[in-house]
Amino acid sequence: MKFYVLTLIALMLIGTACAPEATSTALPQVEAATVTEEIIHTATATAVPATPTLPPPTETFTPIPTETPTQIAYVDSLKAAVTADKLVCRYGPGKNYLYLFGYVSGARLKLIGKAHGNNWVLVENEPQRCWVNAEFLSVEGDLNTLKPMYPDGYTIPVSPYYGGTTVLTAVRKGAEVTVTWTEVLVSPGKYEDENMFPYIVEIWTCIDGEIVFDTLGSTVPFITFTDVGGCAEPSHGRVYVQEKHGYGGPAEIPWP
Structure with a gap:
């Protein structure tokens, strides 16, 4: 028994002496440093500086160009010829004014102005200028180049016998x-x-967005007409008393 134990111990000593030297699995120190550097580098890289908050853009006002009214180059006069068999020349720019005289077909006229709001034109005729309807004329040139002469620039004859009237009421219903x-x-x-x-009754009323001039006649002291409204220029009107020598007034209408 003692021999067996001694033999076993001897074998164990021999095995230990013959076994190869164990290799350490510890990581080299340099690798540990590398790992540490990578961790530090990565942490530094993720620290992104804060982006400054920009103020919201402010709206820049851009003015819208406005249309400039076209300036008309007015002329002193235009030549025209009568195309109707007979054309009445009146004291004012409308069919209800007093009659002065008549032109026959083919008569040559010199036009020196127009009314604002209708198609009547002023004829140079001495000693008394008068008005005709341009619908019955053949005109050499553009009627729009004639200077507006009524209501400003021309005065209808004044009656030596009658004064003006007084407007009592002006009422609108629609x-x-x-x-x-x-x-x-x-x-x-x-x-x-x-x-x-x-x-x-002279009226400048708003019809279809434009001021239209009309001269209305009445045998009674009242009248009704249409004024749609909505024009850039205000509507207005006035009343005259008419007799064969001229006109009394005018009486301005307080527009409703």
Whole structure:
């Protein structure tokens, strides 16, 4: 038994002496340093500086160009010829003014102005200028180049016998305007003819976005007409008393 134990111990010593030397698995010191450097480098790289907050862009006002009204180069006069068989020349720019005289077809005219808002033009005729409807003319040139002469620039004859009236009321109901005034009785001997109106109402009303000039005649001291409204230029009007020698007034209408 003792021999067996000794033999076993001897074998163990021999095995230990013959075994190869064990290799250390510890990581080299340089690798540990490398890992540490990478960790530090990575942590530094992720520290992104804060991006400054920019203020919201402010709106820049850009002015919208406005349309400049086209300036018309007015002329002193235009030549024209009468195309109707007979064309009446009147004291004012409308069919209800007093009659001065008539032109025959082919008559040559010198036009020196126009009314604002209708197609009547002023004829140079001495000693009394008068108005005709341009619809019955053949005109050499553009009527738009004639200078506006009514209501500014021309005065209708003043009556030596009658003064003006007084507007009493001007009432609007929708697009309808009714005007009343003080009655003025014109003597029958002061009528031009049986068709003459003793009252002439001049109105500049807004129709389809444009100011339209019209001259209305009345035999009674009131009248109703249409004014749609909405034009850039205000509507307006006035009332005259008419007799064969001229006109009394005007009485301005307080526009409703």
